[in-house]
Amino acid sequence: MIFSVKRTMAIFQKDYKDILKNYFVSSSVLMPLVLAALYGRMGVETVNEHYLIFNMTFCLVAAYVQCSLIAEEKEKNTLRGLMLSPASTLEILGGKSLLSFIGTILVIVISAFLTEYKPENILVISIAIVLSTVFYIGLGTVLGLMTKSVMEASVVILPFIGIFSFGSMLTYFADKFPILKAAEYMPNSQLINLANQVQTGAGLLDVWFNFAIILAWVAVIYVIVVIVYRKRMMD
């Protein structure tokens, strides 16, 4: 299969032009930045506080923006036009994910600057952030494909924002409710765990288990993406 960068970039450029005029979706990008600015002024002391903002960015930018972009394509019947074009599944989903990906990374970098986050191992953290972004974009894609309109997508994503932004806090109550221990295996919890280890001097090999769990989440979500997308290609 040939992957066309030109087709992928064409979809990305279209999305970029479109989102600049879509204030409903583009304003959601600002929320983590506002929070980061506030936290920055108050002074962020723990890794968990930094990652509260980062996990919110994943939910609001990577997942929600992606979900809205896909849902709007469905709502306006433009996704069918892309599907009937020579663009492959990978080119369409790649092009549609690029904006959310760049947006997420930019917001995280700016937020990290505002909250003065200085990871001990920038390489490990960068890989973890990129992997997490890929996961949340997959989540947004699935939810976007499963909903029929932007309004519906905005509602459907709310529980996921709650779970993936604040879900890691559930582990605080794991002693009382052992079932909540499962929350440790969520990608957001794994990212926080990994970041805490990195701050104490851990390297790439020390956090392989966290990476493996995040990677498993990525694999599962993209299998679901492909299944749902193929279903949506047909009426």
Place this chain on the structure above:
Amino acid sequence: MENIIEVTGLAKMFANQTALKDVSFKVRKGETFGFLGPSGSGKTTTIKILTAQLAQTDGDAYVFGVPASKLKEARYRKKIGVLTDNSGLYTRLTIYDNLKLYCDLYEVPHTRIDEVLDMVNLRDAKKKVVSKLSKGMLQRVTLARAFLHKPELLFLDEPTSALDPVNTKHIYKGLENLKEQGTTIFLTTHDMNEAETLCDRVAFLNEGTIQLLDSPKALRQKFADHTLTVELADGSKEIIDRGPEGAQAMYNYMSENKVVSIYSNEPTLGDIFVEVTGRKLS
């Protein structure tokens, strides 16, 4: 002559409802084939099956010699243009930006945009944002997008349904140009005049089955009552059979210099459709 589309025994069921049953036809290369029928007769379902948007329940559908379900490959997609009732446009972008995206997807130079906008009489409006366009203009932009990449096979589902007569003529002219360039056109419509104007052959679809298939001319002749109407100088009209008696009557009128006009009594495609199916088109 090479067949671009070959359909045999095609059937489609939606739950307990039959949309198509035992539909068979062939579309030759370069012809404009009309699929005529009232709303809900199965026209759009057929297009969706032929463009791999829908799987058939039974039967075979081949396009370019391959099963329609295989048309998802880029090399086939480049040969096909589709206009359906749900072809969407990006409403926050301009006409130009919408078409530019599709130029890039089909690897067509951007200079083609002005050419197709000329065909649909929209060149002056290319900087307009799509959300500001009228329904007719939207229809013309989606049409322009369908033939932007000069497809070998063009599927058009009710292409002029939202257009005024002036713009309809523009579209007809554009489609004639495409036909001259060798494009095969599969057209669904319930407008019989459109079918007469554009189509080389037509199929009448009713309740999921093809009831008739031939050229408009052959169908008219087949259903003609073989009489002539003679309009006389006193304003009266006489219906004359074609035969020795009719020839004698005609001779008499003409020798008395009474004839104003003569025309054959051929039915329109609409008349034939009603006669065959017992249904009116809507």
